[in-house]
Structures are given as structure tokens and as C-alpha cells.
Amino acid sequence: MRFNPLLIGVVIMATAAGGAFAADLPLSHVVLYSSGVGFFQHEGMVRDDQSVELSFRAEQINDILKSMVLQDLSGGTIGPVTYAPRDPLERTLGSFAVDIADEPSLGELLSRLRGAEVAITTNDGKEVRGTILGTEWQEKTVEDNVVRFEVVNIVTDAGMQQVAIWHIRDARLISDELSTDLRKALAAIAANRDVSKRGVELHFNGQGARQVSVGYLLETPVWKTTYRLVADRGESFLQGWAIVENTTDTDWEQVNLALVSGRPVSFTQDLYQPVYVDRPEVPVQTQVAARPRMYGAALEEAEADEGAKEPEEERAMARMAAPAPSMSMMDSGVGMAAPGAPGGFGGGIAADALAGTGIAAAAAGEEVGEMFHYAINQPISINRQGSAMIPIVNQPVETDKLSIYSPQANSKYPMHGLRLTNSTGLALMGGAITVFDGGAYAGDALVDDLGPGDKRLISYAMDTAVEVAPEAKGGDQTRESIKIVNGVLIAQLTQTNDIEYTIKNNAEEARTVLIEHPRRGGWELVEPAEAAETTRDLYRIEVEVPAGATEKLTVKMRQPITERVALTSESIDRVGYYLQWRELPADVKAALEQIIQMKQQIAGIEREIATRQARLEQIGEEQDRIRQNMEQLDRDSELYTRYVTKLTEQEDEFDRVRKEIDDLTTQRNNLQSELQDYIAKLNVG
Numbered sequence: 198m199r200f201n202p203l204l205i206g207v208v209i210m211a212t213a214a215g216g217a218f219a220a221d222l223p224l225s226h227v228v229l230y231s232s233g234v235g236f237f238q239h240e241g242m243v244r245d246d247q248s249v250e251l252s253f254r255a256e257q258i259n260d261i262l263k264s265m266v267l268q269d270l271s272g273g274t275i276g277p278v279t280y281a282p283r284d285p286l287e288r289t290l291g292s293f294a295v296d297i298a299d300e301p302s303l304g305e306l307l308s309r310l311r312g313a314e315v316a317i318t319t320n321d322g323k324e325v326r327g328t329i330l331g332t333e334w335q336e337k338t339v340e341d342n343v344v345r346f347e348v349v350n351i352v353t354d355a356g357m358q359q360v361a362i363w364h365i366r367d368a369r370l371i372s373d374e375l376s377t378d379l380r381k382a383l384a385a386i387a388a389n390r391d392v393s394k395r396g397v398e399l400h401f402n403g404q405g406a407r408q409v410s411v412g413y414l415l416e417t418p419v420w421k422t423t424y425r426l427v428a429d430r431g432e433s434f435l436q437g438w439a440i441v442e443n444t445t446d447t448d449w450e451q452v453n454l455a456l457v458s459g460r461p462v463s464f465t466q467d468l469y470q471p472v473y474v475d476r477p478e479v480p481v482q483t484q485v486a487a488r489p490r491m492y493g494a495a496l497e498e499a500e501a502d503e504g505a506k507e508p509e510e511e512r513a514m515a516r517m518a519a520p521a522p523s524m525s526m527m528d529s530g531v532g533m534a535a536p537g538a539p540g541g542f543g544g545g546i547a548a549d550a551l552a553g554t555g556i557a558a559a560a561a562g563e564e565v566g567e568m569f570h571y572a573i574n575q576p577i578s579i580n581r582q583g584s585a586m587i588p589i590v591n592q593p594v595e596t597d598k599l600s601i602y603s604p605q606a607n608s609k610y611p612m613h614g615l616r617l618t619n620s621t622g623l624a625l626m627g628g629a630i631t632v633f634d635g636g637a638y639a640g641d642a643l644v645d646d647l648g649p650g651d652k653r654l655i656s657y658a659m660d661t662a663v664e665v666a667p668e669a670k671g672g673d674q675t676r677e678s679i680k681i682v683n684g685v686l687i688a689q690l691t692q693t694n695d696i697e698y699t700i701k702n703n704a705e706e707a708r709t710v711l712i713e714h715p716r717r718g719g720w721e722l723v724e725p726a727e728a729a730e731t732t733r734d735l736y737r738i739e740v741e742v743p744a745g746a747t748e749k750l751t752v753k754m755r756q757p758i759t760e761r762v763a764l765t766s767e768s769i770d771r772v773g774y775y776l777q778w779r780e781l782p783a784d785v786k787a788a789l790e791q792i793i794q795m796k797q798q799i800a801g802i803e804r805e806i807a808t809r810q811a812r813l814e815q816i817g818e819e820q821d822r823i824r825q826n827m828e829q830l831d832r833d834s835e836l837y838t839r840y841v842t843k844l845t846e847q848e849d850e851f852d853r854v855r856k857e858i859d860d861l862t863t864q865r866n867n868l869q870s871e872l873q874d875y876i877a878k879l880n881v882g
Contacts, residue, residue, distance in 0.1 A: 221241050221242075222239035222240065222241035222249055222251070222409070222410075222411060223239060223240070223241060223450070224237060224238070224239055224447055224449060224450070224452055225238055225239060225240040225410075225452060225453060226238035226240075226412075226452060226453045226454075226455070227449060227452050227453070227454050227455070228454075228455045228456075228457060229417055229420045229441060229454070229455070229456050229457065230417075230457045230459065230461060230463075231419055231420060231456075231457065231458045231459065231460070231626060232419075232459070232460050232461055232463050233416060233417065233418070233419050233463070234260075234414050234415065234416060234417060234461075234463050235414065235415055235416075235417035236412060236413070236414055237412065237413055237414075237415060237445075238410060238411070238412040239251070239410065239411045239412075240408065240409070240410045240411075241408070241409065242406050242407065242408055242409070243273075243401045243403075243406070243407055243409050244405065244406045244407070245403065245404060245405065246276075246400075246401070246402050246403070247400075247401050248398050248399065248400050248401070249398070249399045249401070249411075250396050250397065250398045250399070251396070251397050251399065251411070252394050252395070252396055252397070252446075253394065253395055253397060253415075254393055254394060254395070254446070255393055255394070255395050255469075257415055257416070258280065258395050258397075258468075258469045259465060259466060259467055259468050259469050260413065260414050260415050260416060260465070261280075261397060261413050261415075262280075262468040262469060263414070263465075263466055263468060264412075264413050264414035265278065265397075265411065265412070265413040266411070266412045266413070267399060267401075267409070267410075267411050268409060268410045268411075269401055269403060269407055269409050270407065270408045270409060270410065271403070271405075271406075271407035271408055271409075272403060272407070273401055273402055273403025273404075273407045273409070274401075274402045274403060275400070275401065275402075276399075276400030276401060276402050277400055278397060278398070278399055278400070279397075279398045279400070280395060280396065280397040280398065281395045281396050281397075293378045293379075293381060293382045295309060295310065295375060295378055295379045295382060296309060296382075297379070297382050297383070297386075302362075303362055303365065303368070304332050304347040304349065304362045305332075307329055307332055307349045307362075307368070308329075308331060308332040308349075310329050310370070310375070311329050311330065311331050312328060312329065313328070313329055313370060313371070313372055313375055314326075314327065314328050314329075314370070314371035314372060315327070315328075315329055315351070315368055315369065315370055315371060316368070316369045316371060317349075317351065317360055317365055317367070317368050317369075318365070318366050318367040318368075319360060319364050319365060319366060320364055320365075320366045325351050325353060325358055325360055326351075326353060326371075327351040327352050327353035327354070327358070328351065328352045329349060329350070329351060329352075330350040330351065330352050330357070331349075331350055332347055332348065332349045332350070332362075333347070333348060333350065334346070334347050334348075335347075335348055346361055346362065346363060347361070347362045347363075348360060348361050348362065349362060349365075399411060414463075415445070416465075417442075417444065417445075418442045418444055420439055420440060420441050420442075420456055421439070421440040421628060422437055422438065422439055422440070422589070422625070422626045422627070422628035423437070423438050423440065423628050423629050423630075423631070424436065424437045424438075424590075424625075424628060424629070424630040424631070424644070425437075425630070425631050425633065426594075426596075426615070426617070426630050426631070426632050426633070426642075426655075427633045427634075428596055428598070428615060428632055428633065428634045428639065429596075432593050432594070432595060432596070433593065433594055433595075433596040433615075434592070434593055434594070435590060435591075435592065435593070435594040435621065436588070436590065436591050437588070437589050437590035437591070437625065437628075438586045438587065438588055438589065439456055439571065439586070439587045439588075439589045440584065440585075440586055441454070441456070441577075441579065441584065441585050441586075441587055442583075442584045443579040443580065443581055443582065443583050443584070443585075444582060445581060446581055446582075447581055448578075448579075448580050448581050449577065449578055449579040449580075449581075450578050451576035451577075451578055452576060452577055452578070453573070453576060453577075454573040454576075454577040454587070455570060455571060455572045455573065456570075456571040456573070456587075456589070457569070457570050457571070458569045458571075458624060458626040458646070459569065569623070569624035569626075571589050571623075573587060589623075590621055590623055590625065592621055593620070594617060594618065594619065594620050594621060595617075595618035595620050596615045596616065596617055596618070597615065597616040597709070598613075598614075598615060598709065599614045599615065599616055599654070599709050599710070599711045599739075600612070600613065600614065600660045600663050600708045600709065600710045600711065601613075601614040601654060601656050601711045601713065602663075602665045602698075602700075602710060602711065602712050602713060603713040604667060604713070604715075605713075605715075607659070608667075609664055609665065609666075610659050610660060610661050610663065610664065610665070611659075611660045611663050611665060611710060611711075612656035612657070612658065612659055612660060613639070613640070613656065613657055613658040613659070613660045614642075614654055614655055614656035614657065614711070615632070615654070615655050615657075616652055616653075616654055617644065617647075617652065617653050617654075617655055618650070618651075618652050619647040619648065619649055619650060619651050619652070619653075620650070621649070622649050623649065624646070624647070624648050624649060625644075625646065625647040626646055627643070627644055627645040627646045627647075628643070628644065629641060629642070629643055630642045630643070630644055630655060630657075632655075632657040639657055639658055640657030640658035641657060642655035642656060642657040643655070654711075654737075660708075662702070662703045662704035662708075663700065663701070663702050663703065663704065663708055663710060663742070664700075664701045664703070665698055665699070665700050665701075665710070665712070666698070666699045666701075667696055667697070667698050667699075668696065668697045668698075668699070669694075669695075669696055670695035670696065670697050670751070671694075671695065672692060672693040672694040672695055673692075673693050674690055674691070674692050674693075674758075675690065675691040675693070676688070676689075676690055676778055676779070677689040677690060677691055677757075678882075679775060679778060679781065679782070679785055679882055680782070680785065680881065680882025681764070681785060681788055681879050681880065681881050681882055682880055682882075683877065683879070683880065684763070684764055684765060684876035684877045684878075684879050685761055685762065685763055685764070686760075686761070686762040686764055686772075686775060687759065687760070687761055687762075688759070688760040688762070688775065689757065689758070689759055690757075690758040690759075690760065691755055691756070691757055691758065692755070692756045692757075692758055693723070693753060693754065693755050693756075694720070694753070694754045694755075694756075695751060695752070695753050695754075696714070696751070696752050697749060697750070697751045697752075698712055698740075698749065698750040698751075698752070699747065699748075699749055700712075700740055700742050700747065700748045700749070700750065701742075701746075701747045702742040702743065702744060702745060702746055702747070702748075703745065704744055704745075705744050705745075706744050707741065707742065707743050707744050708741075708742045708744075709739055709740075709741055709742075710739070710740045710741075710742055711729070711737050711738070711739055711740075712737070712738045712739075712740060712750060712752075713735045713736075713737055714728075714735065714736045714737075714738060714752050715734065715735060715736075716731075716732075716733075716734055716735055716736055717754065717756075719756050719757075720754045720755065720756045721754065721755055721756075722736055722752070722753075722754060722755075723753040723754065723755045724751060724752065724753035725738060725750075725752075736752070738750065738752065762775070764792055764876050764879075765872070765873055765876050765877075769793055769796050769797060769800065772789055772792055772793055772796070773789075773793060775789060776789045776790065776793065782881070782882050784881035784882060785881050785882040787881075788879055788881050791875070792872070792875070792876065795868060795871065795872045795875070796872065798868055799865055799868050799869060799872065802861050802864055802865040802868065803865060805861050806858055806861045806862060806865065809854050809857055809858045809861070810858060812850075812854050813851060813854055813855065813858075816847050816850060816851050816854075817851075819847060820844060820847055823840050823843060823844055824844075826840065827840050827841075
């Protein structure tokens with residue numbers, strides 16, 4: 198038995214439009230960004246209406262759908278871009294009229310084609326043409342052995358015929374529709390041979406040979422930079438390399454490569470996954486059916502009239518069950534048949550109105566941030582999954598040798614370093630720098646991005662020939678001014694802080710030592726008058742130290758302090774602290790003395806009140822003691838009488854003391870009100 202797919206329309210593959218002219222769009226340009234994406238451009242020729250297929254990994258399809266740009270540079274037009282679905286192959290195959298997802302045998306395939314017309318040629322050349330009824334298994338005894346075989350039942354014009362599957366040489370489907378579906382199913386299998394790949398088919402329409410280009414973004418490794426710096430006095434030599442990796446499945450053959458440093462906005466979006474929107478389910482509106490009416494016999498006129506009336510209850514139910522159309526539906530005319538046009542859309546939108554509503558592009562692009570472009574001046578070839586180092590800078594630069602002391606890094610020794618000036622005229626992306634000094638390896642350093650003309654410090658080794666010892670010298674607080682505004686005392690002070698650096702140079706040559714002194718919020722540099730460099734967190738101060746010498750550097754910082762004191766609520770001691778200031782303005786001094794005097798008066802009254810309150814508590818305790826004793830005595834006893842006299846005297850004293858407290862409280866409150874009014878209106882100094 199031989200199953201020939203040609204005769205059942207399986208391998209009659211459609212050739213690409215354009216015949217023998219094969220479109221080739223080789224990769225021509227690659228632009229890699231330091232943000233982790235790359236732009237890839239293909240260019241080539243197509244002829245007439247032609248399709249070109251590109252292959253991508255499944256995880257790259259989202260970037261393709263988001264960024265692909267097609268151009269026909271010779272007057273043609275761009276057709277749709279088609280691509281393999283994200284659904285599994287089994288689901289795709291299940292959508293065809295002929296399901297071949299499970300690799301059916303010829304018998305199984307013919308069984309699934311039940312009802313289809315076929316033309317079968319047997320091994321002896323006989324042709325059977327008809328409709329497939331089905332297949333079945335039969336048994337036959339051959340030399341005492343039972344052999345099972347499958348047959349297909351065909352309904353022909355001459356009647357029912359059976360053909361053994363093993364006896365079929367060729368089979369051909371008569372239906373073009375079924376043949377096409379079968380070809381499409383096999384094409385889907387061929388396209389999904391590599392499950393990690395997805396085909397994207399580009400369609401170009403036009404006449405004659407034309408130049409076209411295709412560009413798209415893909416995720417790529419970040420291209421990296423490394424530098425070699427040969428240090429020398431005054432001028433050094435910088436060599437920079439870009440590390441580029443081709444992680445695609447395409448060889449880069451003589452492509453124009455560009456490297457871009459910058460941070461363009463870039464993100465991913467799942468456009469490959471079908472997205473559906475939930476819609477609410479709205480019940481179908483129905484009208485209440487007409488109710489049947491029963492008519493009674495005409496006995497009397499009144500009864501006849503009454504019998505013809507619809508019960509009021511039924512009419513009310515009908516009105517409730519059949520609401521009138523809303524005004525919005527009645528006014529719009531949408532979904533309602535116009536008079537004289539049954540089943541139509543009398544108030545609908547006309548077709549010519551829809552024809553003029555084409556979708557226009559509504560997005561505009563703008564530059565995001567500043568980027569620098571390295572264009573490689575000769576084509577580059579990198580094999581797939583390969584890497585390369587490409588020179589991007591090779592020229593002299595300005596450097597100054599320094600010993601950089603940072604207490605946070607090392608409290609004793611500075612670092613050998615350089616002040617690097619980017620005199621290349623290029624923007625240099627940050628990276629590692631290998632430093633050579635005196636023809637030998639000196640150390641490694643890191644540098645941040647450098648614009649043309651920018652300066653950066655780099656350090657690459659510890660300088661043990663220089664020792665630095667910082668020592669805190671304390672500080673002073675200076676009183677600058679004092680005034681009172683609306684009852685608030687405002688005092689201006691200045692706090693200073695001194696640190697002395699002792700720098701000892703044990704080397705045989707002079708050193709330029711750069712001290713990194715921390716900046717503190719609210720503090721300013723007083724001594725020295727200015728720093729060589731100022732960063733967001735540091736002052737950098739240079740000190741020249743001769744060979745074998747020791748130098749001292751004093752760094753003085755100053756912080757202005759403003760104290761605000763609400764005089765109404767402050768204590769006498771706190772107000773008295775400001776009264777002790779030297780060179781205090783006379784009006785401020787007089788005001789503070791008056792405030793202290795009034796506060797002392799109030800304090801004296803409060804002490805009197807406290808003394809009397811203590812006496813009241815003492816009286817209460819004595820009365821409790823006396824009453825407890827009286828409970829144990831005879832009312833006619835002399836001691837009981839003495840206790841009664843004592844309680845009477847204490848009650849008189851209690852009333853007198855309480856009245857004194859009330860008077861003192863009133864006096865205190867009046868003084869407090871006077872003090873508050875005095876302070877609130879106070880503006881001196």
C-alpha cells in the first residue's frame with residue numbers, strides 16, 4: 198500500500214506570488230541601545246505582488262507587533278502582515294474540516310472524510326469513484342491464519358463497493374474545498390516544525406522590481422564599554438572598546454552597526470495574546486401576549502355591555518407588563534423599523550457616511566532625553582550567538598595625578614587617582630578602566646558617563662606613601678542678633694565646626710592630595726574660602742605636599758541657627774538665658790526684664806495658691822481623723838465636746854483659705870492676661 202498525498206491534494210503547495218523571482222531581505226543595519234533593545238533593518242528587492250517571510254522566536258513576537266516598520270521605497274503599497282497564531286498547533290489543526298492533529302493512518306483519514314467524494318485507484322489500476330460511507334475491519338482466513346484488514350466502503354453510481362486499504366495505490370479528493378483545508382493543515386504542521394519559532398509574512402503590492410525595507414525592535418543585551426588608560430604627566434592615552442553580543446538566530450554579515458548610549462523609554466506589551474472584553478448580558482425585551490376574551494350570552498342589554506368589558510385588573514396587568522419605549526430609543530431611531538420598511542433600518546446610518554470615516558494616525562513622536570550615537574565606520578560581521586569587541590575611541594586625553602583621601606573609604610591612606618578630562622570630543626559611556634602607569638599595570642577603576650569636556654575622578658590603587666590623620670577641633674557658637682516680633686523672640690546664632698587634617702608625604706616626590714570633606718545640610722564652607730570641586734555630598738580641597746614634608750589643612754564649617762521662642766509659654770530661666778546675652782539691644786533687654794518681673798509675680802501668686810491648697814488638704818486629713826475618733830466616744834464626754842469645737846474652728850479656717858485661693862486665682866489670671874497682652878503687642882529689636 199502506498200499513500201500518495203499528491204493525489205489527495207496534500208502536497209500541492211501554493212508557490213509564492215512572483216513565480217521564479219525569490220525575494221531576499223538581508224539584514225543591513227543594526228542599532229544597539231544601552232537601554233537593552235536593538236533596532237534591526239532589512240533591505241532588498243521584491244517584484245510585483247510578493248510576500249516575504251521572516252522567522253522569530255515566539256517571545257520576540259510582542260516586540261515585532263509593537264515596533265515593526267515596513268517601507269516600499271519605489272511606489273508600491275504595503276499589504277497586511279500575517280503571522281502564526283499563538284494557539285497550540287492542535288487547536289489550529291482542530292479548526293480545519295479535516296483533523297490530522299493525531300497523525301491519522303490512511304484508513305482513519307478516509308473514515309474522517311465520510312460523505313466526501315473520492316477517486317481511488319487500486320494496485321491493479323482499477324478506479325473507484327464515489328462517496329465515502331465509512332470504514333470497517335474485516336477478517337479473512339489465510340492458510341489457517343485469521344488476518345484482519347481495513348476496508349473503505351464507497352457509494353458509487355453502480356452501487357456499494359468495498360476497497361481494502363492495503364489495496365489502494367492512489368486516492369484523490371474531488372472537493373476543492375476539502376483539498377484546500379487539507380493543504381492548509383499540512384502547511385500549519387510545516388510552519389510549526391520548530392515550536393520555538395513563529396513565521397511573520399510580509400506582503401508587498403506593486404508592479405515591477407522595487408526596493409523595500411523592514412525595521413523592528415528586539416530585546417538585546419546591553420552593549421558594554423571598557424577602557425585602557427596609559428597614564429602620563431599632563432597627557433595620557435585612552436583606548437575604548439565596545440562589547441557587542443549577537444544573541445539572535447541570524448548571522449550579521451557585513452551589517453552597518455551603530456551604538457547608542459542613552460535611556461529612551463522602552464517597555465514590553467503582550468500584543469500576541471488575544472484579549473477579550475467582558476460584555477453585559479441584557480435580557481431580551483418581550484411584550485405581553487394578548488389575552489383571550491370570553492363573551493357571555495346576550496341576556497339583557499346591561500349584562501351584554503358588562504360582558505364586553507375587559508376586567509380592570511387584566512388591563513392594569515397588561516399596562517404593567519408592557520412598558521412604553523423610552524424616549525431615547527424613540528428619538529434616536531436606532532434599532533426601530535421605519536414605517537413602510539419592514540425589517541429594515543429606516544433611521545440607520547447610511548453606507549456612504551461610513552465610507553468617509555477612515556482611521557487616521559493620531560500619535561506624534563518626540564525625542565526622549567539626550568542620546569549619543571557611535572556609528573561604526575566599516576561593516577561588521579558577527580556570527581549568531583557570537584560576540585565581538587569593537588574599538589570606539591583611541592586618542593589622547595588630559596589627566597592630572599592626585600592622591601585622593603576619603604575618610605569613608607580609608608581613614609589612613611589616600612588612593613592613587615587621576616582627574617580625567619574628556620577631551621576626545623565624544624560622549625563616553627561609563628565602564629571599567631584598566632590603568633597603566635610607567636609601562637606597567639597600575640590598577641582598575643570605574644568611571645560614570647562622561648560628556649565632552651566633562652571631568653571625573655578615578656582611583657585605582659592605595660597610596661601607602663602618604664598618611665592622613667583627621668582631628669576634630671570642636672567649634673564655637675556665636676550670638677549674632679536678637680529681636681522680638683509679635684511676642685516671639687527670634688535669636689540668630691552661628692555654629693562653627695573645625696576639623697584639622699595632618700598630611701604626611703613619605704614619598705620621594707611631591708604629591709597633590711585631594712581631601713574629600715563631607716558636606717552637611719545647612720552648613721557652609723568658611724575655611725578655605727573655596728574648594729577645588731564641590732559635589733552634592735562633598736567638598737574636594739587640594740593640598741600640595743612636598744616630598745618628605747608634612748602639611749596641615751584646617752577645614753572650618755559654619756551653620757547659621759535661628760531660634761524662635763514663644764515668650765508667653767517659656768519659663769523664667771529660659772527668658773533669663775537670653776537676658777544674659779552681651780550687647781543686647783536696650784529695648785529688648787527692657788522687654789525681657791518686664792516679662793521676667795511679671796512672670797515672677799505670677800509665680801509668687803502660684804506658690805501662695807499652692808501653699809493654701811496644701812493647707813486645705815491638711816485640714817481635710819485632720820477632720821477625717823477627728824471624725825473617726827468621735828465615732829468611738831460618748832457624745833456627752835468632754836473629749837467629744839472638744840472635737841466638735843475643733844471641727845468648727847477648722848471649718849471656719851477652711852472657708853477662709855478657700856476664699857483666699859479664689860482671690861489669688863483671680864489675681865493670677867488677671868496678671869496672666871496682662872502678660873499675654875503685653876507680649877502679643879511686643880515688637881522690639
